[in-house]
Amino acid sequence: MRFVTSARIRGLALLGATALCIALPGAITTLGNSAHAGVSLEERKLPMHFKWVACQPDCTGWVSAVGIVTADSPKAFEEFARDRQLGGATIVLDSSGGSVNDSIALGRRFRALGALTTVGTTVRTQTAQGERAHVVPEAYCESMCVFLLLSGKTRYVSPASHVRVHQIWMGDRADDAKAASYTAQDLMIVERDIGRLAKFTFDMGGTGDLLSLALSVPPWEDLHRLSAAELRLTNLITTDAVADVLPRDPSTPVAELKSKPTQDRFVSSAVEEQAPVHPAKSTKTAEAAVPTGGTAAPAPAQPQPAK
Numbered sequence: 001m002r003f004v005t006s007a008r009i010r011g012l013a014l015l016g017a018t019a020l021c022i023a024l025p026g027a028i029t030t031l032g033n034s035a036h037a038g039v040s041l042e043e044r045k046l047p048m049h050f051k052w053v054a055c056q057p058d059c060t061g062w063v064s065a066v067g068i069v070t071a072d073s074p075k076a077f078e079e080f081a082r083d084r085q086l087g088g089a090t091i092v093l094d095s096s097g098g099s100v101n102d103s104i105a106l107g108r109r110f111r112a113l114g115a116l117t118t119v120g121t122t123v124r125t126q127t128a129q130g131e132r133a134h135v136v137p138e139a140y141c142e143s144m145c146v147f148l149l150l151s152g153k154t155r156y157v158s159p160a161s162h163v164r165v166h167q168i169w170m171g172d173r174a175d176d177a178k179a180a181s182y183t184a185q186d187l188m189i190v191e192r193d194i195g196r197l198a199k200f201t202f203d204m205g206g207t208g209d210l211l212s213l214a215l216s217v218p219p220w221e222d223l224h225r226l227s228a229a230e231l232r233l234t235n236l237i238t239t240d241a242v243a244d245v246l247p248r249d250p251s252t253p254v255a256e257l258k259s260k261p262t263q264d265r266f267v268s269s270a271v272e273e274q275a276p277v278h279p280a281k282s283t284k285t286a287e288a289a290v291p292t293g294g295t296a297a298p299a300p301a302q303p304q305p306a307k
Contacts, residue, residue: 044096044140048073050080053092053122055133060247062090062135063115064122069098069144074105081113090116090245091152092135097143100168100193104200107151111204116245117152119161135246137161142223143168146214146236147197150204155238156245157231164223165214177219210234 048067055061063086091110097103110117120135137158141149146165149155157163173180201210213234217224231237239245 043067044094048076048095048098050077051122052080052084053133060090062092062122062246064092064094065148066094066121068096069103069106069148071099071102073098073102074109077106077109086113086115088114088116088153090118091148092118092120092122093141093145093148094119094121094139095141095145095148097145097168100144100197103144103147104196107148107200107204110148110151111153114153115151116154116156117149118156118242118245119149119158119163140164142166146210146226147200147204147206150201150206150210150236152238152245154244155236156240156242157237158242159228163226163231163236165210165226166217166221166223167215167219169219205238206235207233210236 043066046067047070048065051064051066053062053064063080118135118137119139119141120137121139122133123136124131124133137160140162142162142164143166146163149157149163169177173182198211201208209230213224213226213230226234226236
């Protein structure tokens with residue numbers, strides 16, 4: 001899609017296009033070949049769980065968030081956060097996405113805490129000084145996880161991390177999405193969730209390009225890995241210095257600090273042409289059937305319509 005000259009018209013055009021492309025009530029997140037250091041593919045297919053990683057005296061510690069966002073994830077985070085001082089904490093994400101509305105709720109909670117976000121996995125190693133924890137950046141943040149990443153007040157993504165986007169879809173019809181049928185009720189829920197996701201994106205400081213890139217990848221195609229240029233175009237990166245999100249972590253090299261100002265929500269066609277979409281190849285190995293709206297039903301239950 002090419003955005004027209006007026007920013008206002010571009011916004012309306014984007015939302016209109018979104019109505020035709022975005023997922024229907026039973027969202028699906030498609031996983032890639034993401035078994036890697038410290039976290040197995042099986043763990044990433046489980047409901048999201050949170051762990052506090054203490055690493056004193058070497059660093060300030062961080063929250064490890066691994067797995068799929070379900071209807072229980074916001075409550076699980078509240079229980080985890082109880083009696084912990086998490087204001088300004090770093091949240092390290094390794095997730096294949098999940099429920100749209102529950103991800104939005106979780107993301108707003110992260111922003112309310114002033115959290116910092118990055119992508120990675122936690123690895124513990126034995127040293128002469130004892131066990132030490134560090135973050136390995138070669139991890140995956142896919143589908144709705146990308147919007148959790150966006151919720152961080154400060155956001156860093158290593159070149160080794162995989163940030164991948166696609167349309168979310170009805171979990172019970174994703175295997176043959178082209179042949180499936182959809183009802184007027186499905187479309188009503190879609191339009192409701194379009195507004196919620198678009199508002200969240202803009203509230204978090206993201207650009208319309210993030211929605212445009214994600215919605216250009218249907219469920220029958222491979223997830224698209226965002227390039228370094230696209231990570232900046234969408235405002236998913238606010239700093240090039242890992243030390244801004246993992247201060248005093250001795251395990252990860254610190255890049256030169258280059259904080260980036262917030263971009264306009266919509267950019268010109270000339271800027272878009274500098275970062276073309278080149279879909280990345282991946283292996284679709286698993287699915288998570290979680291609805292976009294209302295209460296998420298645990299897989300493999302059929303998605304429930306929003307109330």
